[in-house]
Amino acid sequence: MKYVVLVGRILYSLIFISIGVFGHFGNHSAMAQYAASQGVPLAGATVYLTGLMIISGGLSVLLGYKVKIGAALLFLFLVPVAFMMHNFWAISDPQMAMIQQSMFMKNLSLAGAALLIFYFGAGPLSLDKGRE
Numbered sequence: 001m002k003y004v005v006l007v008g009r010i011l012y013s014l015i016f017i018s019i020g021v022f023g024h025f026g027n028h029s030a031m032a033q034y035a036a037s038q039g040v041p042l043a044g045a046t047v048y049l050t051g052l053m054i055i056s057g058g059l060s061v062l063l064g065y066k067v068k069i070g071a072a073l074l075f076l077f078l079v080p081v082a083f084m085m086h087n088f089w090a091i092s093d094p095q096m097a098m099i100q101q102s103m104f105m106k107n108l109s110l111a112g113a114a115l116l117i118f119y120f121g122a123g124p125l126s127l128d129k130g131r132e
Helices: 002-025 028-037 043-063 067-085 094-120 127-131
Strands: none
Touching (some): 002 094, 028 043, 043 067
16 A cells, blocks of 8 residues: 555656646746746746746655655645636636636646645655655
């Protein structure tokens, strides 16, 4: 059973590490343009900062090292992004509104999982567990 938590941490962290590396840094200009179109202030710098947040948080959860800090970083990223970038209630095109509503709910669900990790910790197969 101890492997279940490890697999869960791996699967959970993949989205943050991949989007941080390939989206926030690898495709920075497109990500910054989209963020600016959504009204994000200082979009270029914000995309870099949030990229660092999600890569750090994702690696923290993946490795189970200082996982409460990593989960908090992910939560602090996900909630504002849900409301700023996926404001489906302000979109008139029904198909685009439905896509953005799905993205909004995905972010809130991931934020809920970050809170669970924050509360319960990294589990038995983690660098944090070895430090106890």
